[in-house]
Amino acid sequence: MTETVxxxxxxxxKFPEPRTCPYDPPPxxxxxxxxxxxxRVTLYDGSIGWLVARHAEARRLLADPRLSSDRxxxxxxxxxxxxxxxxxxxxxxxxxxxxxxxxxxxxxLSGFTVRRVRALRPDIERIYREFADRLAVRKPPVDxxxxxxxxxxxxxxxxxxxxxxxxxxxxxxxxxxxALATDTEQSKQAGADLSRYLDGYLRTLExxxxxxAGPGLLGKVxxxxxxxxxxxxxxxxxxxxxxxxxxxxxxxxxxxxxxTLLNHPAQLAALRADPAGYPAAVEELLRYxxxxxxxxxxxxxxxxxxxxxxxxxxxxxxxHAVVNRDGEAFPGPDALDVRRPARHHLAFGFGVHQCVGxxxxxxxxxxxxxxxFTRLPGIRLAVPAEELSLRHPWQVQGVNELPxxx
Amino acid sequence: xxxxxxxxxxxxxxxxxxxAPRVFDQDEEGLVLVLQPRPSGQxxxxxTEAVSLCPSRxxxxxxx
Numbered sequence: 001m002t003e004t005v006x007x008x009x010x011x012x013x014k015f016p017e018p019r020t021c022p023y024d025p026p027p028x029x030x031x032x033x034x035x036x037x038x039x040r041v042t043l044y045d046g047s048i049g050w051l052v053a054r055h056a057e058a059r060r061l062l063a064d065p066r067l068s069s070d071r072x073x074x075x076x077x078x079x080x081x082x083x084x085x086x087x088x089x090x091x092x093x094x095x096x097x098x099x100x101x102x103x104x105x106x107x108x109l110s111g112f113t114v115r116r117v118r119a120l121r122p123d124i125e126r127i128y129r130e131f132a133d134r135l136a137v138r139k140p141p142v143d144x145x146x147x148x149x150x151x152x153x154x155x156x157x158x159x160x161x162x163x164x165x166x167x168x169x170x171x172x173x174x175x176x177x178x179a180l181a182t183d184t185e186q187s188k189q190a191g192a193d194l195s196r197y198l199d200g201y202l203r204t205l206e207x208x209x210x211x212x213a214g215p216g217l218l219g220k221v222x223x224x225x226x227x228x229x230x231x232x233x234x235x236x237x238x239x240x241x242x243x244x245x246x247x248x249x250x251x252x253x254x255x256x257x258x259x260t261l262l263n264h265p266a267q268l269a270a271l272r273a274d275p276a277g278y279p280a281a282v283e284e285l286l287r288y289x290x291x292x293x294x295x296x297x298x299x300x301x302x303x304x305x306x307x308x309x310x311x312x313x314x315x316x317x318x319x320h321a322v323v324n325r326d327g328e329a330f331p332g333p334d335a336l337d338v339r340r341p342a343r344h345h346l347a348f349g350f351g352v353h354q355c356v357g358x359x360x361x362x363x364x365x366x367x368x369x370x371x372x373f374t375r376l377p378g379i380r381l382a383v384p385a386e387e388l389s390l391r392h393p394w395q396v397q398g399v400n401e402l403p404x405x406x
Numbered sequence: 407x408x409x410x411x412x413x414x415x416x417x418x419x420x421x422x423x424x425x426a427p428r429v430f431d432q433d434e435e436g437l438v439l440v441l442q443p444r445p446s447g448q449x450x451x452x453x454t455e456a457v458s459l460c461p462s463r464x465x466x467x468x469x470x
Contacts, residue, residue, distance in 0.1 A: 109418035109436025352417045354461035359420045
């Protein structure tokens, strides 16, 4: 026996663990993955749960209806301080189970179909070109997050939601405040400002007697309120989820994608020579960077995974970074290879909660990176990579700023 | 190969329409539609990939 035996009294390792490199999974998760698919961990609220460290088991468990996303359950684990604070609030559909989850999710699907996203492409390209043009005339160094990665996506989601043009600057400004740091007074205030805006705007639309009360998804959800499918509060929460769901994640993917390609100059040169390679590169960056490390479920009944039993009431966490570095699913998983087939990654999750905006995200990351590398041919980091500070393990993974020069 | 879908469990992720656009589509509301129930050649491989990617098992293939 060479395996370490945990003696009675030893608490399992704490979850989440910080990353030590912006794009590699935390070392403790990697060690777990080498030993097997399921591991005991101590969650933020002190409860003992399970960490899923392999791709095949993550797919099985995330698609298993015995695992619940219902954050109103008393046994739902609190894995971050933010979740603890939100316990008293009714969750948007991301925190609900079928059938209510499906009813709410279906009200926004029309904004994110492959065809709808493709139709938006010229507008999205124009938005990123305008932001890149404004960036290019500034005096470097510039932090790419507020100048590009946090702000251009806000304009795109305003387009999808149908936010009136006059109010889009407010959304952009509030979006930057929101992203400054999780749980600061400033970011909480920004969230409250956006929620209050959506509450008021949706009320003006809900009075209209039409299934389609206005432009974009806000018009759509307002129509669903008029039709009696959603309550006004459901509509506000759904709109907030659409607004925020991709906000921090997209910003992180754009800055980490930029950083990663700058660190792999031969692969970046290949993409510059042949931009047709970008869609595959985006899948590989989604896999390689896997910025969602805190996906959580609770078992509603006992679940047996090849002899390991997850008991009813136990929490299950699925750090995307480690399951997307599983050599069984991705040969040579720790190497970036922008030409590998990587679409089976779990960066958008799996099961009924898989990211509703994923096809918009794919297109935006592609456009954001290709526009930036075209508009700023000499782009490079303005500080040594080792000096970049990393997001807290409770947050969407990423860096706190990305100073660039060109 | 025969392609079937269950629109009742579809969650509108759109991976099928992305991976196999000649076999699958989405309606205006985002739910799966079958364009080609008996794909051949390259479309067979694409349909197989699409089915393996489907997060809710709404899309399936059988060999009959």
